[in-house]
Amino acid sequence: MNAPDRYDLFYLPEGAKKMTITPDPKVENGATFDILREDHTMGNLIRSKLLEESQVTFAGYKVPHPLEHNVVLKVQTTLDTKPEMMVAKALNDLITEVSYLKQKFVEELGRARALVIPREQKPMEEQSQIGIPPTTTTTITTTRENNTHTNPPPAGSNTGGVAVDMDF
Amino acid sequence: MSHNRSNNAERLEQLRTRVKIDRDGVNSISSSDFPFHSSNVYPEFDSIEIFRKKLKIKVIKKSQFEMEFDLIGVDAAIANALRRVMIAEVPTMAIEKVYIYDNTSIIQDEVLAHRLGLIPIKVDPDLFYFKHENERPTDMNTIVFKINHECRYNPRAREDESDPKQLYIGHNLLSSSLIWDPKGEQAERFTDNPIKPVHDDILIAQMRPGQRMELEAHCEKGIGKEHAKWSPVATATYRLMPEIIVKEEITGDLADKFAACFSKGVIDVVEKEINDEMVKTAKVVNPRLDTVSREVLRHKEFDNKVELTRIRDHFIYTVESTGILESERIFIDAIHIMQTKCSRLLLALENKLKELEDERNMMSLDDV
Numbered sequence: 001m002n003a004p005d006r007y008d009l010f011y012l013p014e015g016a017k018k019m020t021i022t023p024d025p026k027v028e029n030g031a032t033f034d035i036l037r038e039d040h041t042m043g044n045l046i047r048s049k050l051l052e053e054s055q056v057t058f059a060g061y062k063v064p065h066p067l068e069h070n071v072v073l074k075v076q077t078t079l080d081t082k083p084e085m086m087v088a089k090a091l092n093d094l095i096t097e098v099s100y101l102k103q104k105f106v107e108e109l110g111r112a113r114a115l116v117i118p119r120e121q122k123p124m125e126e127q128s129q130i131g132i133p134p135t136t137t138t139t140i141t142t143t144r145e146n147n148t149h150t151n152p153p154p155a156g157s158n159t160g161g162v163a164v165d166m167d168f
Numbered sequence: 169m170s171h172n173r174s175n176n177a178e179r180l181e182q183l184r185t186r187v188k189i190d191r192d193g194v195n196s197i198s199s200s201d202f203p204f205h206s207s208n209v210y211p212e213f214d215s216i217e218i219f220r221k222k223l224k225i226k227v228i229k230k231s232q233f234e235m236e237f238d239l240i241g242v243d244a245a246i247a248n249a250l251r252r253v254m255i256a257e258v259p260t261m262a263i264e265k266v267y268i269y270d271n272t273s274i275i276q277d278e279v280l281a282h283r284l285g286l287i288p289i290k291v292d293p294d295l296f297y298f299k300h301e302n303e304r305p306t307d308m309n310t311i312v313f314k315i316n317h318e319c320r321y322n323p324r325a326r327e328d329e330s331d332p333k334q335l336y337i338g339h340n341l342l343s344s345s346l347i348w349d350p351k352g353e354q355a356e357r358f359t360d361n362p363i364k365p366v367h368d369d370i371l372i373a374q375m376r377p378g379q380r381m382e383l384e385a386h387c388e389k390g391i392g393k394e395h396a397k398w399s400p401v402a403t404a405t406y407r408l409m410p411e412i413i414v415k416e417e418i419t420g421d422l423a424d425k426f427a428a429c430f431s432k433g434v435i436d437v438v439e440k441e442i443n444d445e446m447v448k449t450a451k452v453v454n455p456r457l458d459t460v461s462r463e464v465l466r467h468k469e470f471d472n473k474v475e476l477t478r479i480r481d482h483f484i485y486t487v488e489s490t491g492i493l494e495s496e497r498i499f500i501d502a503i504h505i506m507q508t509k510c511s512r513l514l515l516a517l518e519n520k521l522k523e524l525e526d527e528r529n530m531m532s533l534d535d536v
Contacts, residue, residue, distance in 0.1 A: 006394045006395065007301060007394065009393050009394060010391070010393060010394075011301075017516070017520070018512070018513070018516035019513065019516040019517055019520050020520070021517075021520055021524070035513065035516075038509075038513070040252070041248075041249045041252045041253060041256075041257075041506075041509070042249070042509055042510075042513065044245045044248065044249065045245050045246065045249045045506075046513075047245070048199075048243055048244075048245035048246075049245070051202040052201070052202055052203070052215050053203070053215075054203040054204070054210060054211055084517065084520075084521055087517060088514060088517055088518070091510050091511075091513055091514045091517070092514065093215060093216055094506075094510045095507055095510045095511060095514075096216055097216060097219050097246070098246070098503055098506050098507050098510070099503075099507060100216075100219070100220060100223065101223060101225075101242070101246075101503060102500060102503040102504075104223055104224075104225045105225050105237075105496075105499065105500065105503070106500070107225075108225045108226060108227055108237070109227060109496055111227075112227040112230060
């Protein structure tokens with residue numbers, strides 16, 4: 001009845017600003033960032049990124065009320081920069097880092113795929129078992145036959161490849 | 169003195185890179201990877217360069233809808249943000265509105281609608297738009313399913329039959345009864361892969377002869393934050409890589425006892441030559457399998473012989489998809505979403521800064 005609307009979680013109310021910045025009245029180079037419609041995901045991320053900067057003397061965040069989907073970020077910096085600049089730098093760094101992470105992930109996925117023989121080729125692979133060392137074939141065929149995740153071979157033992165149960 | 173100093177450095181390094189697991193709790197939990205924590209030296213480094221150097225990803229297990237991979241060298245905040253985004257912010261399509269024309273089954277309308285909502289629908293959410301509150305449904309934001317189902321007696325059943333399977337026809341309403349009703353251009357857009365539930369055998373309701381169900385269900389795009397039915401993952405979790413440090417050789421029968429303290433496959437008992445004698449010795453072979461039960465710390469005989477830690481920046485992710493999106497796709501989508509979130513905040517910040525700048529300019533004009 002008086003439950004908040006579900007879309008309140010992520011729709012910015014009309015006319016509201018995503019971010020408001022209030023300079024701290026007492027502390028020099030301190031500021032409070034009120035960010036609407038964000039949660040711990042971004043709050044903690046920005047805070048931890050800010051803490052890595054040597055020019056940031058304080059960074060903390062809170063979600064003031066569990067039913068209001070807003071984050072308050074408090075930042076204080078040294079005098080040679082501004083809190084706004086440091087937050088902007090943190091966000092820019094995050095974007096670069098995350099895109100690098102994606103690039104690495106896609107690369108690794110490609111590597112993992114290349115190591116595994118697609119399932120459709122399984123009969124052919126079984127036919128030409130002569131050329132393949134016996135140990136690897138047995139592990140591969142058993143996993144294929146079972147085709148379950150109930151009993152995977154010890155993951156740490158396969159240092160070179162990902163020849164566990166994969167079916168791309 | 170020098171020995172002492174190196175010892176200190178070692179301990180500091182361990183505090184920085186490991187989470188320590190003690191008998192009565194977990195210690196050294198928070199990351200101390202920030203400037204001036206352990207030295208007063210002004211750090212001169214490029215944090216992005218360090219990130220690039222440290223980051224490692226390794227796929228351990230992969231099937232179409234489940235994967236396990238290692239994410240090494242990232243801060244817990246990034247790892248956790250990715251996990252949270254995977255669970256709560258990667259969109260999928262799910263039944264959101266149900267128009268019930270007839271329902272004489274014993275399942276109440278609202279319970280039925282809830283059950284329908286939880287059925288995963290196999291369709292690429294990227295091909296649809298979000299439907300906003302006041303928008304009308306179109307073929308770009310809504311998928312329509314219909315159920316028209318009736319339970320009847322089986323005329324061919326034996327008279328003394330008591331098995332409902334033989335006695336009735338259609339007494340189990342399954343998700344395969346959801347018939348997709350293509351609207352607009354949907355029939356052309358999805359000729360290659362018609363839209364249907366991921367599983368055909370999800371039981372929606374049990375019925376008896378004479379009961380009918382006729383309804384229309386509308387799927388909309390949404391995210392798990394709003395309702396868990398839109399979450400693309402059955403579960404997305406991470407744990408830190410366990411590490412077992414054996415400080416002193418554990419030999420003889422103690423080795424067997426030691427191995428029994430851990431999960432199967434973690435410790436191997438091997439024959440090793442010590443003082444010209446072959447002795448059974450415990451050897452750590454695969455710490456990944458350990459559940460970190462801390463059983464080993466309960467036994468007096470292993471006091472000061474073993475240390476349990478977890479590697480602070482080695483995350484073992486497990487992503488299990490509901491079957492709508494492939495597991496790697498969920499992770500990649502999560503990364504995209506995190507990027508958009510960051511750029512949206514950056515844009516808001518820049519707008520705000522511009523506003524402040526304009527205000528200041530106005531003020532200085534007033535002064536003149």
